[in-house]
Amino acid sequence: MSPAPLTAARVPALAAGATLLGSGGGGEVATGALLLSGELAGAPVPLLPAAALAPDTLVVHAGLVGAPDVLAERLADPDDFADAVRTAAEVVGGSAGAVGVIEIGGLNAVVAAVAAARLGLPLVDGDLMGRAFPRIDQTVAAVAGVDPAPLVLVGPGGNTVVVRQCSRRLAERLLRANVLALGGAAALAVHPLPAARLAAIGVRGSVSACLGLGDRLLTAREAGGTPEGLADALGAELLAAGRVEELAPRQDLTPGWATLTDGRTGAVVRVDLLDEYLAVTVDGVTRAAAPQIIAAVDPSGRRPLRADQLRTGGHLILLRLPSLHAWPAEAEPLVGPTAFGLDLAPSTVPVAGPVTGSPGGRS
Amino acid sequence: MLRLGIDVGGTNTDAVLIDGDRVLGAVKASTTADVTGGIVTALGDLRQATGFDPAAVQAVMIGTTHFINALVEGERLAQTAAIRFGLPATRALPPLVDWPDRLVTAIGGHSHLCHGGHEYDGTPIAAFDEAEFRAVLDRAVAAGATSFALSSVFSPVNAEFETRAAEIIAEQLPGAPVSLSHEIGRMGLLGRENATVVNAALRGLADQVATGLLRTVAEAGINAPVFLSQNDGTLMDVDYARRYPVATFASGPTNSMRGAAFLSRLPSCAVVDIGGTTSDVGILQQGFPREASTDVNVAGVQTNFRMPDVLSIGIGGGSHVLHQASGTAVGPASVGYRLAQEALVFGGTRLTATDVAVAGGRAEVGDASLVAHLDRSVVDAALRFVDDRLAEVVDRMRASAEPVPVVAVGGGSILVPEDLAGASRVVRPDHFAVANAIGAAIAQVGGEVDRVYSVVPQQRDTVLDEARQEAVDRAVAAGARPGSVEIVDIEEVPLAYLPGNATRIRVKAVGELSLGGPRA
Numbered sequence: 001m002s003p004a005p006l007t008a009a010r011v012p013a014l015a016a017g018a019t020l021l022g023s024g025g026g027g028e029v030a031t032g033a034l035l036l037s038g039e040l041a042g043a044p045v046p047l048l049p050a051a052a053l054a055p056d057t058l059v060v061h062a063g064l065v066g067a068p069d070v071l072a073e074r075l076a077d078p079d080d081f082a083d084a085v086r087t088a089a090e091v092v093g094g095s096a097g098a099v100g101v102i103e104i105g106g107l108n109a110v111v112a113a114v115a116a117a118r119l120g121l122p123l124v125d126g127d128l129m130g131r132a133f134p135r136i137d138q139t140v141a142a143v144a145g146v147d148p149a150p151l152v153l154v155g156p157g158g159n160t161v162v163v164r165q166c167s168r169r170l171a172e173r174l175l176r177a178n179v180l181a182l183g184g185a186a187a188l189a190v191h192p193l194p195a196a197r198l199a200a201i202g203v204r205g206s207v208s209a210c211l212g213l214g215d216r217l218l219t220a221r222e223a224g225g226t227p228e229g230l231a232d233a234l235g236a237e238l239l240a241a242g243r244v245e246e247l248a249p250r251q252d253l254t255p256g257w258a259t260l261t262d263g264r265t266g267a268v269v270r271v272d273l274l275d276e277y278l279a280v281t282v283d284g285v286t287r288a289a290a291p292q293i294i295a296a297v298d299p300s301g302r303r304p305l306r307a308d309q310l311r312t313g314g315h316l317i318l319l320r321l322p323s324l325h326a327w328p329a330e331a332e333p334l335v336g337p338t339a340f341g342l343d344l345a346p347s348t349v350p351v352a353g354p355v356t357g358s359p360g361g362r363s
Numbered sequence: 364m365l366r367l368g369i370d371v372g373g374t375n376t377d378a379v380l381i382d383g384d385r386v387l388g389a390v391k392a393s394t395t396a397d398v399t400g401g402i403v404t405a406l407g408d409l410r411q412a413t414g415f416d417p418a419a420v421q422a423v424m425i426g427t428t429h430f431i432n433a434l435v436e437g438e439r440l441a442q443t444a445a446i447r448f449g450l451p452a453t454r455a456l457p458p459l460v461d462w463p464d465r466l467v468t469a470i471g472g473h474s475h476l477c478h479g480g481h482e483y484d485g486t487p488i489a490a491f492d493e494a495e496f497r498a499v500l501d502r503a504v505a506a507g508a509t510s511f512a513l514s515s516v517f518s519p520v521n522a523e524f525e526t527r528a529a530e531i532i533a534e535q536l537p538g539a540p541v542s543l544s545h546e547i548g549r550m551g552l553l554g555r556e557n558a559t560v561v562n563a564a565l566r567g568l569a570d571q572v573a574t575g576l577l578r579t580v581a582e583a584g585i586n587a588p589v590f591l592s593q594n595d596g597t598l599m600d601v602d603y604a605r606r607y608p609v610a611t612f613a614s615g616p617t618n619s620m621r622g623a624a625f626l627s628r629l630p631s632c633a634v635v636d637i638g639g640t641t642s643d644v645g646i647l648q649q650g651f652p653r654e655a656s657t658d659v660n661v662a663g664v665q666t667n668f669r670m671p672d673v674l675s676i677g678i679g680g681g682s683h684v685l686h687q688a689s690g691t692a693v694g695p696a697s698v699g700y701r702l703a704q705e706a707l708v709f710g711g712t713r714l715t716a717t718d719v720a721v722a723g724g725r726a727e728v729g730d731a732s733l734v735a736h737l738d739r740s741v742v743d744a745a746l747r748f749v750d751d752r753l754a755e756v757v758d759r760m761r762a763s764a765e766p767v768p769v770v771a772v773g774g775g776s777i778l779v780p781e782d783l784a785g786a787s788r789v790v791r792p793d794h795f796a797v798a799n800a801i802g803a804a805i806a807q808v809g810g811e812v813d814r815v816y817s818v819v820p821q822q823r824d825t826v827l828d829e830a831r832q833e834a835v836d837r838a839v840a841a842g843a844r845p846g847s848v849e850i851v852d853i854e855e856v857p858l859a860y861l862p863g864n865a866t867r868i869r870v871k872a873v874g875e876l877s878l879g880g881p882r883a
Contacts, residue, residue, distance in 0.1 A: 183484075
């Protein structure tokens, strides 16, 4: 059975779930949510698993790449996402039959739906990251050995960059250089894949899982209650609840960290962070680490806080959310702590650990 | 220095007279619809109470919720044209896109887009198209717009489009009020633009109120400069307020907290302000309120002002006390301003939080014999409920794991127990009922810069100096004495997910009020 189509009424849940799945990163969803509400006022977007599409349907993945501050100022145009998807399909000699989500964590969960709505295409209920990651090569597609090209970037006024071919490693550098030239943010289309291939390698059920998580957060926000209650409501594991005592901001590519004392247990808690939360260590034991999904929720407003929103003295509920995807052990150098320059103590739990209570299935 | 502080709230107008750090007198009067009537009464009462010589007053500071109330009510707003420079970008989300329909209608719904704006590094998105802008302006005027809000993409980096358009309006429509987004909000187009449109819609009202305030003060025989309180606890002179009424929006809670700190002589503390219906808890750090980290929604409009971080719960002096089998609860329903008629201690029939505070021996208000019959276990359970909720809010708000001093102000502060969990002590200053007016009276003058700079490593110091100087200049322009201005806060944040040297720099400067200067 396919999930219900995405309607304007579902935008708050999608945005709330995407913020949680951002693992502390993935950018501000508000501008994207405003765009999506406008798009969906016309017609809902069908939401389909890749396996439900005809096997040769061309799925093009869409998102926004660049600085959240630029998006907040220059906004974004749904036509640019539609143009990017069309152009990527043309490069591979086809036409897009569905739009895929690159990254279910943060703004890009919402932006892919904007592209689908503008093109009048279905959105695939899945994604390529299972959370938010900073680099375009940190995907299940990369793990499966699939190159991202063609890459298409569209900036304001229709300025377009097409990269027909590139190695996985160079993709990120090409994106950054061209995004800068386009003013610091641009619409991106990447990874055009036949539906059958995507069904085999993609993270499944991500959009449904995101909506479900968002619904549960919005309900919990109204209900109030304890940190334990919030963790239960989200199907998450409660890692710690306490006040940020010390905060060392990131320095360029070197991770920063925050320390807390758990108000309930007295445990000493450390959160490593870069663009996202990377790891949570409680009394010297690593309780969660990338690619697992870590969320910090403000206990008074029940709002997920991004890594750049942490402040000394702020209260946090730290949660490990159920993973949407089980990364194989060999993906550790790509998406594990070492990918972010983080050297965790050897006595820690395996990071590519089992999926717990996944609401979205596994691939 | 003799200062007069006036707080014009929705219900009461309070006035205080302060000499240095001594409160010489404090009075309360009823607020009138024209703002000035309540002030006239309050000043008369204050003069009767203290016998002060109007000619000796050196400054008048006024805090008011009048402008935010006008927005909330959607009344007395000007027909406003919102004109944005951003095309070909930003088309999908035009000005007023996220406003409630009611307010769009109230300001006439004039939303326009023109080519232009800048990229983050200051290069233009498109050239200024003068013919296009003049055509938009003609359409807006023909449709009835009388006030103009101009915004431009990345105008905190380069304000050229806004200033150029303002010059054209000045030439076409001399004297028409123009509000420029780079002078009002910070980074984030929609929030900044919204604040600018709100400001533009309030310009006519601001002009009337400012004129009325100056006249009222002069008629009271006071020959001193008049200032208004801003959101961050600093002052602006009255002519600045004519142009930036939106800057008064959060002055109420800010003045209350700063007044509480002044009265208790505690620059760092938690302030619990309990009124008839709610308790507001905020944190003061070095005399200024801690700011909220998220954007603030005002009357349904998302803005990006910095507002004090205040957490409110539905417990006040007039809160209903409900005793049921499932337990005892206080609030959120309240008798509100009818406390003096409806509470038991005043001969009414409704059991309120004030009644249990009196029965529990926390306060002497009204007639205690009227609550002597109350079941002791109900009284204790209700007070425990209040204590637990207040302690929980203070705990959520305080910045460190250490207990903090708690300053209790407001008419309902009799509810606060001597021993509050998480509080190192509870302080109840004198004159707590007029903390807002005192907060207004003690305010300093500030200036702020918040924009993106391209910071080449060797030139970092030069760029920071430039930003500091601009913040200082803005403080002086707002009425600070040039020699006294100090930088109180510097923030330097590289833009996320963006290589290169784009850095967002925010500098805040604060100085002593200039008296007898060129603008006074």
